[in-house]
Amino acid sequence: MELDTKQLQEAVQTVVDSKAATEQSITEVKSTLDLKASLTSVTELQTKNAELNEALSDLQEQVANLEVKGTYSMDAQTKTFDLNAELKSLTAANPSRDILAKGLTTADQASAGITIRTTYEAGIIKPLREMSPFLSLCSHKVVPSEDFKRLVRINGAEMRWGGENVANGAIGNTGVQGYAEVQGTYGKAEAHPFVTNEMLHDSAFDLQAELSEAVLEEIAVGVNDAALNGDGVKKPKGLLAHIGGAAHESFEQLTVGAAGKLPVATKDILKQLRAIQRALKTGYRQGAVWVMNEEMRDELAGYVYTDGRSIINDDVTEAPEGRLLGRSIVVDSAMPAGTIVYGDVARGFTFLSIEGMTVLPNPYLAPGNTQFYHSMRVGTIVGDVQAVKIVTIKAA
Numbered sequence: 001m002e003l004d005t006k007q008l009q010e011a012v013q014t015v016v017d018s019k020a021a022t023e024q025s026i027t028e029v030k031s032t033l034d035l036k037a038s039l040t041s042v043t044e045l046q047t048k049n050a051e052l053n054e055a056l057s058d059l060q061e062q063v064a065n066l067e068v069k070g071t072y073s074m075d076a077q078t079k080t081f082d083l084n085a086e087l088k089s090l091t092a093a094n095p096s097r098d099i100l101a102k103g104l105t106t107a108d109q110a111s112a113g114i115t116i117r118t119t120y121e122a123g124i125i126k127p128l129r130e131m132s133p134f135l136s137l138c139s140h141k142v143v144p145s146e147d148f149k150r151l152v153r154i155n156g157a158e159m160r161w162g163g164e165n166v167a168n169g170a171i172g173n174t175g176v177q178g179y180a181e182v183q184g185t186y187g188k189a190e191a192h193p194f195v196t197n198e199m200l201h202d203s204a205f206d207l208q209a210e211l212s213e214a215v216l217e218e219i220a221v222g223v224n225d226a227a228l229n230g231d232g233v234k235k236p237k238g239l240l241a242h243i244g245g246a247a248h249e250s251f252e253q254l255t256v257g258a259a260g261k262l263p264v265a266t267k268d269i270l271k272q273l274r275a276i277q278r279a280l281k282t283g284y285r286q287g288a289v290w291v292m293n294e295e296m297r298d299e300l301a302g303y304v305y306t307d308g309r310s311i312i313n314d315d316v317t318e319a320p321e322g323r324l325l326g327r328s329i330v331v332d333s334a335m336p337a338g339t340i341v342y343g344d345v346a347r348g349f350t351f352l353s354i355e356g357m358t359v360l361p362n363p364y365l366a367p368g369n370t371q372f373y374h375s376m377r378v379g380t381i382v383g384d385v386q387a388v389k390i391v392t393i394k395a396a
Contacts, residue, residue, distance in 0.1 A: 131216065132224030133332040134239075134291060137345035139383070143352050146186050150381060151179040154248045180248040184352050184381035187235035189223055191215045191374040200370060215374050223378055225334045227351060236380040239349050240339065243390060251348065251385050254279060255394040260338075262393060266303040270311060273325055276342055276391055284387045287344035289328045293335040297321060343388035352379035 141148075155178030165171065193214055195207065223236075230238040243253050256262060256272045263269045280288060292300075301312045301322075313323040321329040327342075335341070354377040362371040 131220040132227075133330050134228050134334065134345075135220075135224050135351055137289065137291065137330060138227065138349050138351040138380075139346040140351045140353070143184075143354055143379075145354060146184070146377070146379065148352065148379075148381070149181050149183045150383075152182055152248050152382065152384065154178045154180045180246070182249055182382055184350075184379040185230075185232045185235075185237040186352070186354070186377055186379035187226065187230070188375050188377050189219045191218050192371065193374075194366065194369045194371045197368050197370070211372060219374075219376065223351075224332070226378075227349075227380055228332070228334045229336065230380070236352075236378060238380065239341065239345075239388070240336070240390060242382055242385070248385060249382050251382075251388050251390050252279070253390045253392065255392055256340075257393045260393055260395055262299060266305065266311065269300070269303050270325075276389060277325060277327075279389055280343055281386060284344045284347065284384075287346065288342060289330050289345065290324050291330045291332060291335060291341040291345070292339070293333055293337065294331050295337060296335070296340060297329060297331055300324065338393040340391040341388060342391060345388060347384050348382065348386075348388035350381050350383055352381060353377070354379070 155176060157177050158175035160174050162171070191214075193211065195211070199207065226235040226238060228238045229240055230236045231241060239251070243250050254276055256269070256276070263272065277285070277288075297312070301310045301314075303311045305311065311324065312329065321331045323329065357374060357376045360373040362373065363369075365371050
């Protein structure tokens with residue numbers, strides 16, 4: 001079919017219009033795709049920007065901590081504390097009350113006070129026990145308050161031998177496990193030295209080490225003596241005071257010798273010492289030691305076997321003070337004359353400390369000096385009283 005000129009022009013125009021429409025559609029689609037791509041990029045950029053802002057905020061916070069709170073380790077985040085520097089700042093002109101109230105007390109957990117307390121607790125308790133012969137034998141427990149109590153067993157379940165129950169009858173109990181409650185006794189150990197401002201400002205002087213050593217020596221002597229001989233009045237009740245009371249809080253007391261003296265013959269003293277060992281149940285013997293003062297140790301060392309050897313083995317490679325009948329001797333000058341403790345002390349007696357050593361500096365009391373009040377609450381509590389025997393020389 002032949003088209004006239006008009007129809008041909010119309011057909012050409014239709015094709016042209018379709019092409020234009022297609023090109024416009026392509027342009028619109030391309031614009032839409034470009035817009036979506038741009039929006040996606042913007043979203044990604046916004047996300048990255050938020051992440052960068054958060055990282056920047058974290059860094060700013062860390063910088064603020066460094067500037068305000070002191071030196072920090074980025075890994076451990078543990079605050080360091082220079083006692084000399086802090087004390088020098090205390091003695092500077094007109095130190096503020098806030099420094100004393102918050103910087104060097106234990107009330108503010110984020111202050112230097114908690115650092116001092118923690119440092120002293122770690123640096124006092126362990127060496128205190130190491131410097132105190134008797135305390136080194138006791139078990140140790142940190143308690144939150146003086147309300148701490150413990151249950152001790154007073155009756156056992158017992159046992160028996162039985163046969164086949166052919167009669168299918170009821171079987172009676174062997175015993176009832178019984179317990180009793182015991183409570184510790186406490187006291188506050190105090191030391192109140194002072195330091196001159198000249199010492200504080202001497203950069204070559206290690207004040208912290210000096211104070212720690214001085215306080216440690218004084219407290220160690222007093223606490224060790226109380227743990228052995230304390231009467232429970234403003235101080236812990238000592239192990240040697242736990243006699244003659246309730247059975248579950250009293251250690252058995254044994255005697256040796258007669259008329260206030262040890263036996264003359266070696267065979268007699270050995271017989272009595274072996275009787276003491278046998279009085280301790282076998283389950284407690286593995287950790288048992290002899291505790292005595294130097295005079296008692298020397299007196300026992302004077303007993304010799306028929307070949308001239310002392311009954312005390314002086315091989316210092318095994319025990320510094322020697323061994324008696326196979327068990328180590330611990331010498332403590334706080335032990336009373338004529339008294340010996342034998343047994344597993346760690347199972348029978350516990351040294352208690354209420355968390356923390358309190359240190360309160362006071363630069364105001366005496367001009368030119370700074371007072372340091374140290375205090376630590378400590379206590380004792382009995383454990384298994386069957387684990388320890390108290391031995392005395394029989395009176396006249």
